[in-house]
Amino acid sequence: MxxxxxxxxxxxxxxxxxxxxxxxxxxxxxxxxxxxxxxxxxxxxxxxxxxxxxxxxxxxxxxxxxxxxxxxxxxxxxxxxxxxxxxxxxxxxxxxxxxxxxxxxxxxxxxxxxxxxxxxxxxxNHGNWPADYFPLQKLSSGTEQFQIQEADYPFVHVDGDGVHEIAVGPIHAGIIEPGHFRFSVVGEKVLRLEERLGYAHRGIERLFEHMPALDGHRLAGRIAGDTTVAFTWAYCMAVERALNGRIPPRAQWLRALLLERERIANHLGDLGALGNDAGFAYGLSQFSRLKEDWLRLNNLAFGHRYLTDRIVPGGLATDLDARFVTSMLTQCDQIDTQVRVMQRIYEDQSGLQDRFAGTGILSAKLAEHFGVCGPVGRASGRKIDMRIDHPYAPYHEVQVQMVSDDRGDVAARVAVRFSEIYESTRLIRTLLADLPGGAIVSRIEYSGSPSCGVGWIEGWRGDVFIALETGADGTILRCHCHDPSWQNWPALEHAIIGNIVPDFPLINKSFNLNYAGHDL
The missing domain is CATH 3.30.460.80 (NADH:ubiquinone oxidoreductase Nqo5 subunit)
Incomplete structure (x- = not known):
């Protein structure tokens, strides 16, 4: 409609x-x-x-x-x-x-x-905020007396013969973000999973208030380190729409180049971690090597491994030197070839396929019910990709091809990641072949009146959305930031049902959702 x-x-x-x-x-x-x-x-x-x-x-x-x-x-x-x-x-x-x-x-x-x-x-609110304290209300100063002891969270209790609970987190074995998972199980079979998040809440949206709109991109880029390009682009898009800015064509194409490089880097890391979670350490070592090479070229070409602060309101902070175009094209060929080799190894490795196939199934009906997006949704047959459905420049010119799978299990989510790497390398070749010349940034000025803008980008996890409201002086009145993990976390609770507890790390990694971006 x-x-x-x-x-x-x-x-x-x-x-x-x-x-x-x-x-x-x-x-x-x-x-x-x-x-x-x-x-x-x-x-x-x-x-x-x-x-x-x-x-x-x-x-x-x-x-x-x-x-x-x-x-x-x-x-x-x-x-x-x-x-x-x-x-x-x-x-x-x-x-x-x-x-x-x-x-x-x-x-x-x-x-x-x-x-x-x-x-x-x-x-x-985990119970350690003062009574009647709401951090985004204007009279909340942030100096109120906070509690040290957290309140007990009323998890949903599951009754039945032999049912018991397993509590995992929020502190985990590894350098990962905090989240609590409460399993209700009979033996090893999971009857219910309930998540408790919010431990990574940093007050990001309060920090945006009264900040000059043209400076907020640096904060947006630090919402989630693995999605810095998507969040920064979404923020800058919101600013540019609010202030009626115009972006040079070269900057638009380079932004897409950065976004596709961010997508590939994360998929490479995930594919290695998924192999490792299924006991295939060779996969982790090979994909870690490929990801490291990818990040090193980011640093050489743009001055930052994870491309933080490269996108700014009006365009880009860093241009692409012509000598790196050949390097990127060569790297795309190498990545494409080596990842296809690894895909054949993954598909032929019986131990991996035994763990992947039929594990953590998210049906198309459940994916639609929860509004699941990104690769997780596409692996359950939900063909949604903003680069195709609502293409923003330059995606309306380069014609992204839909990648999807109907199986909805870990194997499908692995297959979608492989296919998205191939599609992104194709897009990078197209972007580099037709890269416009000219300036990489244009000047944006305050309009002198309150304004609103929206940024909406297909990040590597799905829709990244930012809604911005500015005052007459160009400062931020409200900046709301949304990570696609809001839609996808509830679906994970259902994908684990009927599986065994030891498969949860594998299923969780196949979703690879964001804690920090979700807990703003």
């Missing part, structure tokens, strides 16, 4: 750039909020994100972003003392189950409750 078909009276089309990715903003009332959610669900639209904000003391808005046929629909609903005395908004989790944790996080951060929601447990 197209956005104009909803008939919003005050629909505003935010600035549009080259490509076919648009964004619209509308202010709605309670009835329209609920009715629109139902229509979006019925017509196959997706929920991208949900967040809250305090506009003035005691006056709030709740926002939601939907993906529809022709782009993003951003709805803002006023709530609070300034609008009828309500302190809540209509629940949409019955229509979009992935909204459940988003709504819980909204209450923890802003104090707005989803009216009629079944699950109202705290999500980001």
């Amino acid at each position: 197209r956005i104009e078909a909803f008939g919003f009276s005050d629909l505003v089309r935010l600035s549009v750039f080259a490509g076919r990715s648009s964004a619209f903003l509308a202010h709605v009332d309670f009835d329209t909020w609920t009715r629109t959610a139902g229509t979006v669900r019925e017509t196959g639209g997706r929920l991208i994100s949900l967040w809250g904000a305090e506009e003035t003391p005691g006056t709030f808005t709740i926002s939601v972003a939907y993906a529809l046929e022709d782009g993003i629909l951003w709805l803002k609903l006023p709530v609070g003392d300034g609008h009828g005395g309500s302190d809540g908004y209509p629940d949409i989790s019955a229509l979009f189950p992935c909204a459940t944790r988003m709504q819980r996080a909204v209450y923890d951060l802003v104090g707005l409750r989803a009216i009629g929601a079944d699950d109202t447990r705290p999500w980001l």
Whole structure:
């Protein structure tokens, strides 16, 4: 369904750039909020994100972003003392189950409750915040007295003969981020898994407040270190749309080059880790070598292994020297050849296939139910890729080919990663062959009036989304950042059901979701 078909009276089309990715903003009332959610669900639209904000003391808005046929629909609903005395908004989790944790996080951060929601447990607040402390309310100073002892979390209890619980985390054996996993099992068979996240909450969205919009890209790039290109590009896209900036064609193409290099680096690392989790250390050593070579060329060509701070509002901070074009083309050929060799080894290794095939199945129905996106969704037959569905420059010119698998198990998620590497090397060759000349950055200036912008990028995990609101002086009033792991974490709880506990690390790695990006 197209956005104009909803008939919003005050629909505003935010600035549009080259490509076919648009964004619209509308202010709605309670009835329209609920009715629109139902229509979006019925017509196959997706929920991208949900967040809250305090506009003035005691006056709030709740926002939601939907993906529809022709782009993003951003709805803002006023709530609070300034609008009828309500302190809540209509629940949409019955229509979009992935909204459940988003709504819980909204209450923890802003104090707005989803009216009629079944699950109202705290999500980001682990019980050590002061009473009535909401970090995104304007009167919260951050100097309140915090508690040392965390509150007990009310996990869902599973009863039955022989059922017992296994608690894993939040501290894990390795240098990884914190998360708690509560398994209810009979013997080794998992009956239920419940996740507890929020340990990596850093107050990122509060840090954005009052920061000059043209400086916020550095913070955005540090939301998740393995997704720095996607988050920075999404942020800069939001700024450029809010301030009506124009991006040189060369910068657009180089941004895509960086994004595809980020995608390949992460897939190489994941494929090695998946082999290792299944007891195939040779896979880890080979893919680690390939990833290291890939990152070293990043550093030589762009001055940073993980490409942090390379994208800036208006374009790029670093141009690509012509002498590295040949190096990248040669490396793509080498990676393509060597990864195909490793794929044959993986497929012929009976021990690996015994662990991969049929393990951690996420059905297409469950993937659709939770709105799963990115490679995990595509491995369950959910053919969603923003570079194809809502192409932004330069993807509307290079024609990305869809990669998917219908099996939904670990083997499918491995196969999708292999295929995405081949597709990304093809895209890199295309981008380098047709790379425009000219400038890599253009000047962006404040408009002198409040403005809004949206950034929406297909990162290597799925949709990375940023909604930005600026004041007349160009400072940030609200910057909401969304990682695709919000949609994918709940699906992991279902993919493990019926499997054995020792397979969880393998299934978890095949999803490889983000803690830090989820816990903003």
